[in-house]
Amino acid sequence: MELSSDGIILHSRSGTDRNRDYKRALELLMARFDHAGIPYEIYLDSRPVQHIPLTQRRLAFDRVAAISTRFDQLVRAMNAGSASHGAWRRLLIATPGSGSEELVAALNAHAVSPTIERLPASQLRQVTSAHIHKAVARLLAGEDAPNFASSRDYDALTDDGVPLAPKKVFGxxxxxxxxxDAYPGHFSAGWGQVCFELLETAGLWIVPKSGGDPRPRPRSAEVEAELADLAPTEEERSWIEGNPKIVSHLKRERQPGLAKQKRAEFIAEHGRLFCEECRLDPVERYGPEAGHACIEVHHHRVHVANMKPGHLTLTDDLKCLCANCHRVLHRKLTLGLAAWTA
Structure with missing residues (x-):
């Protein structure tokens, strides 16, 4: 968005990368100009039509309609005559008779934000695991979800233990x-909510933050059945209380022959066995007989807890870790401690 001699230029939104604030910006512009009593006209200003006289590019909309309704009308108008129905194009919001100082004052004035209504579950369930994985990748790459604050009660952990704010991911x-443009008011987060359900289906681990909501996560009948076959240690039981999804994780790691195969392939590739995290070489320290027993295998793929019955785990899905690093990682996965850097 930029000031011009005719008013304000609102740049187009291209896919998901350019001008992600397009809808919010256009609605805010209209709301604040209404509030300040500044008259305005909106014109299509995409490069292919800039040679057309301005009067032929004016977009019609109902000036007394709700802001959200006006936005929908403008989108339909800007796509009229094209094969696209959802493109958000470059616009000129012309404000004849208003100087730049008046426009800046109007934009900086306090105005009521568009009303946010809770979305129905049917609409929230349009979010797929692929959408969630893309959101995770964007956050891990350093992007932010500016409409959402940091989490107070829960973290959504990747399987490498990186904590993310659940509502930012889902938003x-x-x-x-x-x-x-999603806002916190569009959905709720917590056990039993669509948000947490879909995040976990996508393979994230939802854990309470230190000092956060102390209420335990309910165990499903499926988790109880798996727990009966696992015979966990006392420490593993405490992990499971922190996050029952680790039951599936632990069972996968205990598949017969899997650790042996991974160790053999690792030695063939690297010539020796060592911890991929702390670089401990147990054979050098403890000798070959005891040394090999110090290295354990860990599932490091995000979706391990959601593998379907009969899934064949590949050794590329595994990581060689010393017993200490493996134990620390499991604890981080369940208690939401500091991020694990894999």
């Missing part, structure tokens, strides 16, 4: 799935 995924 970005919702924007991708539904094509809206």
């Amino acid at each position: 970005l995924a919702l924007e991708e799935a539904v094509g809206i």
Whole structure:
């Protein structure tokens, strides 16, 4: 968005990468100009039509309609006559008779934000695991979800233990799935809510933050059945209380022959066995007989807890870790401690 001699230029939104604030910016512009009593006209200003006289590019909309209704009308008008129905194009918001100082004052004035209504579950369920994985990748790459604050009660952990704010992940995924600017008021987060359900289906681990909501996560009948076959240690039981999804994780790691195969392949590739995290070489320290027993295998793929019955785990899905690093990682996965850097 930029000031011009005719008013304000609102740049187009291209896919999910350019001008992600397009809808919010246009609605805010209209709301604040209404509030300041500044008259305005909106014109299509995409490069292919800039040679056309301005009067032929004016977009019609109902000036007394709700802001959200006006936005929908403008989108339909800007796509009229094209094969696209959802492109958000470059616009000129012309404000004849208003100087730049008046426009800046109007934009900086306090105005009521568009009303945010809770979305129905059917719309929230349009979010798929692919949308969530893309949101995770964007956050891990350093992007932010500016409409959402940091989490107070829970973290959504990747399987490498990196903590993310659950509502930020789901908010970005919702924007991708539904094509809206998502806000906290659009959905709830917590056990039994669609947000947490879909995040866990996508393979994230939801854990309480230190000092956060102390309420335990309910165990499903499926988790109870798996727990009966696992015979966990006392420490593993405490991990499971922190996050029952680790039951599936532990069972996968205990598949017969899997650790042996991974160790053999690792030695063939690297010539020796060592911890991929702390670089401990147990054979050098403890000798070959005891040394090999110090290295354990860990599932490091995000979706391990959601593998379907009969899934064949590949050794590329595994990581060689010393017993200490493996234990610390499991604890981080369940208690939401500092991020694990894999």
